[in-house]
């Protein structure tokens with residue numbers, strides 16, 4: 001339920017947020033970087049474009065199909081030897097202790113049965129003095145301007161509550177501290193949109209929310225369509241505002 005595909009076509013707001021996340025990792029020449037829950041691999045290509053001097057970027061995902069697509073895209077983009085994709089489980093990482101200089105885990109813990117075990121695994125495979133960035137949205141903190149606030153609240157709350165753990169964002173800090181990193185710095189990145197149209201995240205997210213709630217049979221198509229039409233109209237009238245908070249823990253080992 002996140003940003004996922006942001007390079008093709010490019011989503012400027014999502015790209016800006018990824019740039020912010022990656023900057024927190026202080027990536028240095030020769031670093032080996034792991035991305036837990038890499039989906040189809042946009043982050044790996046984006047990271048290499050920003051930091052071509054890294055030694056290696058490994059994208060790991062549990063879903064074989066996503067890894068297959070990541071590998072196909074990697075081939076079509078010229079098989080950069082610094083990028084590798086691996087199918088694996090975030091709660092039992094297939095790497096030795098102290099392997100990576102930097103680790104990213106974005107929007108993934110919600111989908112892992114025992115997120116604290118996954119954070120422990122991240123700490124285990126991180127080198128001493130390494131940095132991990134663990135990020136999760138708290139879906140209750142999704143703000144769309146609207147004239148019908150009751151309906152918007154219902155839609156946002158139903159979306160968050162029907163996922164595996166839509167409010168994990170507010171528990172990240174406690175979980176990361178409990179795992180025993182040397183230091184954990186909490187941050188919030190707020191993405192803001194003042195337009196409801198392609199290629200902005202708010203537009204893509206509203207469609208994602210609609211499809212999700214229809215699949216779950218929680219709110220009917222008519223209600224969701226009229227919500228989206230209202231957002232479009234507000235945007236045409238220059239009255240649109242959207243913000244979403246990305247909760248981040250920068251963890252130092």
Ligand SMILES: C[S@@+](CC[C@H](N)C(=O)[O-])C[C@H]1O[C@@H](n2cnc3c(N)ncnc32)[C@H](O)[C@@H]1O
Nearest residue numbers: 001004037039061062063089090106107108111
């Ligand atoms: C919402 S996507 C986030 C993708 C990307 N990190 C982002 O920020 O857009 C969650 C990803 O976690 C993966 N995932 C779910 N359970 C996992 C597990 N146990 N180990 C590794 N990846 C997992 C899913 O297949 C999916 O690609």
